[in-house]
Amino acid sequence: SDCLQSSDLTRTDFLVDTDYFMAVAVLSAQRSKDPNTQVGACLVNQDNKIVGTGHNCMPNDCEGKLPWNREGAKLDTKYIYVCHAELNAIVNASANADVKGCTMYVTLFPCNECTKLIIQAGLKEVVYLCDKYHKTPETKASKKMLDMAGILEYERFDSIKSDKNISVRCAWEENFFYSEKNHKLPSKHRVHNDVMGNSQTNSQILPLTAAAHLHHGKPPPALQVKIEQQDR
Numbered sequence: 001s002d003c004l005q006s007s008d009l010t011r012t013d014f015l016v017d018t019d020y021f022m023a024v025a026v027l028s029a030q031r032s033k034d035p036n037t038q039v040g041a042c043l044v045n046q047d048n049k050i051v052g053t054g055h056n057c058m059p060n061d062c063e064g065k066l067p068w069n070r071e072g073a074k075l076d077t078k079y080i081y082v083c084h085a086e087l088n089a090i091v092n093a094s095a096n097a098d099v100k101g102c103t104m105y106v107t108l109f110p111c112n113e114c115t116k117l118i119i120q121a122g123l124k125e126v127v128y129l130c131d132k133y134h135k136t137p138e139t140k141a142s143k144k145m146l147d148m149a150g151i152l153e154y155e156r157f158d159s160i161k162s163d164k165n166i167s168v169r170c171a172w173e174e175n176f177f178y179s180e181k182n183h184k185l186p187s188k189h190r191v192h193n194d195v196m197g198n199s200q201t202n203s204q205i206l207p208l209t210a211a212a213h214l215h216h217g218k219p220p221p222a223l224q225v226k227i228e229q230q231d232r
């Protein structure tokens with residue numbers, strides 16, 4: 001009966017693994033100096049251990065010497081210099097762990113270059129928060145390669161557990177992270193289905209929102225959540 005009593009005390013509103021790992025990715029993005037889009041990534045192995053994190057930044061020793069512009073001549077923009085969050089998570093991880101079979105939690109859908117890294121490094125899953133560039137050729141190329149890299153299922157949280165498969169689980173549609181410039185608060189609450197498929201109101205996914213806005217000191221926005229299910 002002691003055992004029964006202690007189990008009654010088990011906390012129920014703990015942070016589930018998926019939210020924790022994505023919260024680590026969201027917080028890693030806080031280290032980004034990109035004025036427009038801060039991206040964070042968290043690499044988790046098959047034992048559910050974090051083996052690497054990363055954020056978008058300029059290459060080592062180049063910080064402060066390269067532009068963060070989005071417009072202008074290619075050499076004057078950030079795009080040809082910046083190291084993506086996923087690249088940093090994989091590089092930081094491979095220093096001390098084999099990343100084969102890992103899951104990449106990333107706040108922004110991987111671009112085509114990161115997808116090549118993800119596939120070649122043998123990752124098996126990608127969980128992303130936002131897909132704001134889904135109309136770009138880079139993201140379309142990503143989805144094409146992720147699909148070819150096994151049987152890619154864009155399924156809401158239902159990942160296909162297999163060595164060959166890379167399943168992309170859509171977590172959030174809206175860019176969870178708002179840069180000051182284009183800060184926008186989603187208009188309304190939406191019901192959010194958690195990993196187990198239970199519907200939660202946005203207030204129940206507050207920990208992740210709160211973690212993301214922790215350092216902003218702002219009240220977490222009512223997260224507009226749209227879980228997208230795409231056919232292959």
Ligand SMILES: Nc1ccn([C@H]2C[C@H](O)[C@@H](COP(=O)(O)O)O2)c(=O)n1
Binds near residue numbers: 039109
């Ligand atoms: N999967 C991705 C895609 C992009 N990034 C980085 C690269 C840039 O620093 C930023 C995107 O800039 P924007 O065009 O939104 O001004 O995000 C990344 O790390 N991972």
